[in-house]
Amino acid sequence: MPVSSDDEAVLQFPILIGDIGGTNARFAIVVDANSEPGETRIVQTASFASIDEAIQQAVLDHTSLRPRSAVLAVAGPVDGDEIRLTNCPWVVRPKAMFDTLGLHDVVVLNDFEAQALAVVALGEEHMEKIGPGEPEENAGRVVLGPGTGLGVAGLIHASHKWIPVPGEGGHMDIGPRTARDREIFPHLEAIEGRISGEQILCGRGLVNAYRAVAKADGKEPRFSTPAEITAAALDKSDAIAVEALEFFVTCLGRTAGDLALVFMSRGGVYLTGGIAQKIVPALKAGNFRAAFEDKAPHSALMRDMPVYVITHPLAALNGLAAFARTPSRFGVETAGRRWQA
CATH class of the missing domain: 3.40.367.20 (Hexokinase; domain 1)
Incomplete structure (x- = not known):
């Protein structure tokens, strides 16, 4: 169920970060609080039926790391347990990601929140x-x-x-x-x-x-x-x-x-x-x-x-990584936008 944050905003590493736009989606994994994002995987949203399929095939199938948490930025308003993107047919279902991707904690933000975070991260x-x-x-x-x-x-x-x-x-x-x-x-x-x-x-x-x-x-x-x-x-x-x-x-x-x-x-x-x-x-x-x-x-x-x-070509990912590493630096409200298994 959705939970609030404050001090609870600390996420368990490794953390999957994702910037999902209308045309392209960019993913990387942050290993720990002192790490920069790992290799970036960029996919076209039209090439995958769902975000879960894209994460599995483009990211998880190419690494032995198994993220415990995810911070995803999506192009559209975040409202409810099914988040529909404005210019893309994908629907983000955080609860389903616990089973499909093995995640324990999912935070979903608006894509331009991530861009805003990048302003002070870069x-x-x-x-x-x-x-x-x-x-x-x-x-x-x-x-x-x-x-x-x-x-x-x-x-x-x-x-x-x-x-x-x-x-x-x-x-x-x-x-x-x-x-x-x-x-x-x-x-x-x-x-x-x-x-x-x-x-x-x-x-x-x-x-x-x-x-x-x-x-x-x-x-x-x-x-x-x-x-x-x-x-x-x-x-x-x-x-x-x-x-x-x-x-x-x-x-x-x-x-x-x-x-x-x-x-x-x-x-x-x-x-x-x-x-x-x-x-x-x-x-x-x-x-x-x-x-x-x-x-x-x-x-x-x-x-x-x-x-x-x-x-910077990956500004939003850098913003998400900054938040994932040090959430206390940012006043990101996650009430209703964070799901924990």
């Missing part, structure tokens, strides 16, 4: 700064990442602990600001009549934006995948792709700025995930920071807030 060598501003020590922070969807989390410091604040901020409404926006927005594919952040700020959202720009100008789109659009935009070989990426980056700046105001993120805003890493040149071009800072009457406040791209 050093500056794993970050690329975008624009001005310096972080204030122990001040609030925001993490957001366009990927299969748009993940969002806050991070606050209180009672000598870092406390991740999960949510579904990627589904907030987003609207037009400029005359050109008002030409593009009518052509964006909506979800139940509205444009949420995820309709623009993720892989399929970039495709959505690209098609909308083309339709606004009465042109035929040439590309159908985020990778093609990004490549054509960065090498400036397709004008529609160039504008679509500029539009994407501007909307990302606006959304990041909104969230920075919500969390008063004087500790910084952190962009994570593969898309952010691939478009660093576009993020540095200027329109991202301009949109981020365009928050009158608080533009001066925004100019002082730093923005970083997390460049």
Whole structure:
């Protein structure tokens, strides 16, 4: 049955850690409190019928280690004994893992909680700064990442602990600001009549934006995948792709700025995930920071807030490993999200 944590949050080693997104799942084992994560196994979620099957075949079949505990981060809200992912058909059933995988203790977090934990687990060598501003020590922070969807989390410091604040901020409404926006927005594919952040700020959202720009100008789109659009935009070989990426980056700046105001993120805003890493040149071009800072009457406040791209390819796993090793450093609420055999 689900249990609460506090001092009970200490987990038995070895600990399986897993970052499960809509497209890819990443797993590793932490042997003890002084160890870095072991070999990382990365699988496509579509290749396995269930998370249990993926863990067994991709991890446990390749090691003599038998994890006693697991800390899993999933892309979706954690609610109840059957946890459904937002952009993946897998269902996480912690109680069943006691029998199928031999685990005795399972903690399930939101994937962007893990990304938030990574912000304090990783050093500056794993970050690329975008624009001005310096972080204030122990001040609030925001993490957001366009990927299969748009993940969002806050991070606050209180009672000598870092406390991740999960949510579904990627589904907030987003609207037009400029005359050109008002030409593009009518052509964006909506979800139940509205444009949420995820309709623009993720892989399929970039495709959505690209098609909308083309339709606004009465042109035929040439590309159908985020990778093609990004490549054509960065090498400036397709004008529609160039504008679509500029539009994407501007909307990302606006959304990041909104969230920075919500969390008063004087500790910084952190962009994570593969898309952010691939478009660093576009993020540095200027329109991202301009949109981020365009928050009158608080533009001066925004100019002082730093923005970083997390460049570590396994950031979330590092965040989970930091929590697994030293849970007392973090104020992670596990009530209703921890199961023990």
